[in-house]
Amino acid sequence: MESDPNKRPTATNICHRVGYWLEEMEQDDDNETKKQFSEADNIKPKLKSPIHSNDMYTSKSINTKKITEELNQELKK
Incomplete structure (x- = not known):
């Protein structure tokens, strides 16, 4: 990526x-653009990024009600 914006x-x-x-x-027609995208599609499944044991790939729900209650208690102090 170019560092100069x-x-x-x-x-x-x-x-x-x-x-x-x-x-x-x-x-x-089979043009160059189609060929390049097709080649990329064939390469993509072979690429694997390393997975770190501490990485999390799933979403978690956040109890915003509890956070709000905690913040309100802090503000009252």
């Missing part, structure tokens, strides 16, 4: 690029 693509540029890719994917 002025050298990064704008959101408009990215939007146009993705739009172009989508148009290319909808075409009937």
Whole structure:
């Protein structure tokens, strides 16, 4: 990623690029864009990121009522 923000693509540029890719994917012919996305789809399942034993990948509910009660008690002190 480019560290200089002025050298990064704008959101408009990215939007146009993705739009172009989508148009290319909808075409009937086997164009270069389709080939590259197909290759990437084949590579993606092979990529595995290391999993750290302390990482958590599931959501947990948070009891906001209890938090609010605790904060209110602290404010009353």
